[in-house]
């Protein structure tokens with residue numbers, strides 16, 4: 001049987017390797033807290049695994065700190081999450097015999113009970129950044145703090161910015177005076193912060209919003225902070241082509257120039273089954289509305305480029321969710337059906353394909369206007385308002401595991417204003433750096449097909 005213990009080529013371990021053997025190698029877990037679970041309910045197990053994976057990734061990035069801790073004699077802290085507290089305490093007592101410096105804690109966790117899981121997760125969520133929490137024998141455990149600090153997202157990309165950069169940081173020192181931008185969905189979340197930071201840099205921002213009162217409230221709040229901000233609020237409901245046409249014609253008659261168009265508005269779910277134009281509501285709002293809006297404003301953008309001699313920029317706020325789609329990517333034959341599981345991903349894939357095909361056409365036409373798309377990161381905003389359970393999870397853990405809205409607006413503001421992005425078109429950005437979207441998002445044929453399809457829907461009959 002020993003002959004069957006072939007070693008795998010990547011890890012160097014085999015079926016006969018023991019737990020001690022596989023952990024005495026380079027992998028140094030000093031400073032990490034392990035959660036040891038004995039019974040698995042798929043959802044909770046998944047969350048725990050994600051936490052462990054994130055901690056491990058952070059740990060691998062943090063070798064030097066670990067080395068320092070090791071030389072200072074600091075041992076890993078472990079939380080034994082067990083159903084049977086007595087059995088857990090017995091294990092806890094046995095471990096120090098072999099490893100006297102080990103920090104071990106026991107917490108009750110019954111994974112077959114949602115209440116028990118939420119209790120443990122709730123206790124964890126109370127631990128504030130920089131603080132510690134104590135369990136039954138006073139042992140401090142710090143793993144959630146490590147996660148909150150971990151911003152392994154904090155690794156800088158070629159632009160010099162990272163996932164933890166804020167919109168103010170990525171636009172530091174940039175002068176936006178003389179530029180005019182439209183931001184759709186500016187009444188909350190990423191759009192509101194994008195508006196604030198563009199205005200801070202001197203850009204005249206037109207907030208294109210569905211809810212005028214909410215838009216005016218955001219404008220007032222920004223004016224309190226930045227009295228010199230130039231902000232207008234205009235009504236736009238992207239789920240209705242009539243509203244988009246009205247907005248575009250009012251904007252054209254206003255005589256305002258347009259340097260930057262930020263197609264930011266988005267919905268993750270919709271209370272109505274079909275849009276006002278009888279289209280699947282997420283495709284209608286997230287893609288078709290922006291497709292029509294962009295086409296209707298393109299002439300103003302071209303004129304602005306001629307007059308200002310400055311490059312125009314179009315930015316589609318997509319999502320990493322563009323990967324969650326059917327095999328075809330865009331189900332053209334189901335666009336007049338109700339929303340399905342893939343609808344959000346499909347609409348976000350459409351945002352990228354739209355930007356890519358637009359970029360190709362603008363280049364072909366010799367226009368000095370770029371079109372790019374981006375994923376802003378995971379941010380706890382109103383986007384999740386109709387997603388009860390996920391919204392609750394984000395409320396509990398969002399502050400530790402996701403970006404805040406200042407970080408969430410960074411990539412948009414970077415692509416809109418930063419000189420590094422000059423001349424770059426048809427790219428997908430993430431964390432203020434160029435990133436790789438899915439292979440479907442790079443499919444030029446699919447982008448052309450979507451363009452023709454969208455044109456056929458939006459052309460006035």
Ligand SMILES: NC(=O)c1ccc[n+]([C@@H]2O[C@H](COP(=O)([O-])OP(=O)(O)OC[C@H]3O[C@@H](n4cnc5c(N)ncnc54)[C@H](OP(=O)(O)O)[C@@H]3O)[C@@H](O)[C@H]2O)c1
Pocket residue numbers: 184185186187188189190191208209210211214236237238239240264265266267285317318319320321375376377378379380381382383384
């Ligand atoms: N938050 C994230 O984790 C995340 C991740 C990936 C991508 N994104 C993308 O980021 C963008 C901004 O989202 P957010 O997180 O800032 O969410 P948010 O706070 O809900 O903001 C979305 C904005 O879009 C507006 N909107 C929705 N439907 C509209 C319509 N039919 N017509 C006009 N405006 C409409 C909303 O207006 P109302 O307030 O009136 O509804 C709101 O102002 C979206 O495109 C989203 O897909 C977000």
